Amino acid sequence: MSPAWRITKIILLLLVLGSIYVLAIQKHNQREQIRKVAVALTPGCAEKLRRYGLVHGERYRSPYVMQQTGASITVRGYSEDDVRAIQRGCNIVDDTQGSLSGDAGLARWNATRFIRGTHANCDHCHQGIGDKQDADGNRLKGSLSLGASWVMADMYDRFTGLLLPYELRQMQCYINSSNGYKPNIADDLIRDVTAYSRFLSAALDLKIGNHYDEQGIDEIAASATLKQGDDYVRGEGLYKEKCQSCHGRQAFGTEANGRIVAPALAGPNSWNMQSRNYFYYVSTILPGFICRNMPLGQENTLTNQECRDIAYYISNLPRPAGDRQGPLAALQQQILMTVMPPLMRLTESAGKN
Ligand code: HEC
Ligand code: HEC
Numbered sequence: 001m002s003p004a005w006r007i008t009k010i011i012l013l014l015l016v017l018g019s020i021y022v023l024a025i026q027k028h029n030q031r032e033q034i035r036k037v038a039v040a041l042t043p044g045c046a047e048k049l050r051r052y053g054l055v056h057g058e059r060y061r062s063p064y065v066m067q068q069t070g071a072s073i074t075v076r077g078y079s080e081d082d083v084r085a086i087q088r089g090c091n092i093v094d095d096t097q098g099s100l101s102g103d104a105g106l107a108r109w110n111a112t113r114f115i116r117g118t119h120a121n122c123d124h125c126h127q128g129i130g131d132k133q134d135a136d137g138n139r140l141k142g143s144l145s146l147g148a149s150w151v152m153a154d155m156y157d158r159f160t161g162l163l164l165p166y167e168l169r170q171m172q173c174y175i176n177s178s179n180g181y182k183p184n185i186a187d188d189l190i191r192d193v194t195a196y197s198r199f200l201s202a203a204l205d206l207k208i209g210n211h212y213d214e215q216g217i218d219e220i221a222a223s224a225t226l227k228q229g230d231d232y233v234r235g236e237g238l239y240k241e242k243c244q245s246c247h248g249r250q251a252f253g254t255e256a257n258g259r260i261v262a263p264a265l266a267g268p269n270s271w272n273m274q275s276r277n278y279f280y281y282v283s284t285i286l287p288g289f290i291c292r293n294m295p296l297g298q299e300n301t302l303t304n305q306e307c308r309d310i311a312y313y314i315s316n317l318p319r320p321a322g323d324r325q326g327p328l329a330a331l332q333q334q335i336l337m338t339v340m341p342p343l344m345r346l347t348e349s350a351g352k353n
Contacts, residue, residue: 031188034106035084042100044129045090052203054087056080065205068137075202082195089196092189093122093146094129096178099259109189113181116320117269119253120178122193124263125277127293131200132214139204142218142292146193147200149215151208159282166194176275179320218292219284225305230283235313238306242295250341251317262296266317267337273329274322279315286311 041049053063057077065073078086088109091101096111097118098104104112123129130146133139139148150166157164164172167185170193174180183189206212222230239251246262248254253264264270276282277289287307293299302310318336321329 035081035188037084039084039087039091040101040107041087042091042094044094044123045087048129048131049087049090052199054078054083054199054203056083060202062203062205064137064203069205071205073205078199085192085195086199087196088188089192089194089199090129092193093126093196096121096123109187109192111189114174114183114189115178115180117179117264119260119263119269120180120271121260121263122173125177125289130197131204139212139214140292141213142216142288143214144217144289145200145212145214146197147204147206147214148212150194150197151201151206151210151212152215153208159276166197170194176322177271177277179270179272179275179322217285217288220287220291220304220307221284222308225303225308228305230279230308230312232309232313232316234306235309235311238302238310239313242302243310246296250344251314252341265314266319267341268320270319272320272322273333274324278319279311283308283311286315 051064053061056079059074060077061072061074065071088107092108092111095101096108096115097120098108098111101107104110126144126146128143130144131139132143132145139145149169152166154163154165155169156162157169167190170190171182171185175182200206201208243251243265246254247265248262250267251265251270252267253269254261271277274281276285279286287304287310290310291300291302291304291307295301318333318340320337321333
């Protein structure tokens with residue numbers, strides 16, 4: 001090899017590495033710039049953050065705590081940067097897919113790059129923008145509160161046995177409940193949702209390290225029923241009667257004018273088989289969610305048995321495989337998701353004749 005060629009090779013290599021470096025710096029600056037831009041809040045976040053009195057300043061005092069308990073508690077306040085992070089985090093939880101934003105990529109840190117389907121939205125499950133309350137402002141047991149979850153900073157995961165910080169628990173929800181990919185632990189997305197969750201804990205005066213009832217789901221074990229077993233046929237009947245009008249005949253979700261009316265409970269846009277919403281993985285979570293939160297507008301009207309039957313039925317419908325199931329299961333689910341809907345329509349119309 002001639003010395004000239006050798007030098008050219010080194011120069012070429014340096015050029016490539018140099019341009020990657022410049023590109024990285026540029027992207028980094030771009031992100032810094034976005035962090036400085038004023039945040040356009042979703043209507044839900046505008047209302048929530050106004051009610052919680054979020055402004056920058058030396059000290060923060062929660063109007064919610066004042067109103068609920070009469071106590072005036074002052075804690076360290078927020079810088080302008082903090083306020084924008086909290087606002088962006090709120091927007092991500094309320095509108096993960098960015099359907100309410102002009103530029104979803106910029107405004108939501110491209111959250112959709114970590115989500116495969118088009119339905120998943122944190123607020124669908126972590127309702128009330130991660131802070132569900134009744135009309136009197138009481139927080140609700142098992143409402144998947146993000147504030148209560150944040151104060152449980154590190155937690156032993158009961159299924160993997162791993163000690164998981166809040167950020168890693170968020171990640172699980174992208175991978176499984178949103179059937180997507182793992183964001184980096186330092187991704188702007190994770191940072192902002194964490195900032196928002198931390199603010200919720202201050203606004204609600206939750207103490208770090210405490211367990212609150214509103215964390216997680218108010219789960220329904222088989223022992224909390226009349227022990228008739230979980231039944232597909234009963235579940236199907238109940239689903240048709242109570243859920244189908246919103247979630248659709250196949251439970252694949254419903255849309256109107258490009259907007260989601262009710263999210264998918266099965267099919268390509270739903271959570272996957274690795275999600276804790278999946279009955280065969282954890283049988284107590286989905287029934288708990290259904291009993292507390294559905295049918296929308298008639299919450300708490302179903303019995304424990306009914307919720308288990310419906311959850312059992314829903315989990316027998318085809319959905320994406322998780323990353324532990326392997327390619328064969330993924331293929332099988334993919335085929336089922338494609339052939340089941342027309343097949344079911346066919347058998348139903350045949351049954352009517
Ligand atoms: C389809 C429903 C669903 C969606 C969508 C969803 N989650 Fe979850 N989330 C759950 C369930 C179920 C759990 C597990 C609760 C348990 O194990 O008790 C959970 C757990 C969590 C936890 C840990 C809670 C704790 O206390 O340990 C965090 C944090 C979280 N989700 C954040 C998010 C974020 C952020 C999004 C949006 C990107 C999201 N989730 C989307 C259902 C969902
Ligand atoms: C009036 C319409 C309506 C009815 C009836 C209804 N849902 Fe929902 N459901 C929704 C909407 C809308 C959401 C999104 C969350 C929200 O906006 O509160 C949702 C969310 C859910 C979720 C959260 C997970 C996800 O897909 O993101 C589950 C699970 C669920 N519904 C199950 C049921 C079941 C089971 C029934 C019947 C017992 C039912 N729903 C009846 C409208 C409805």
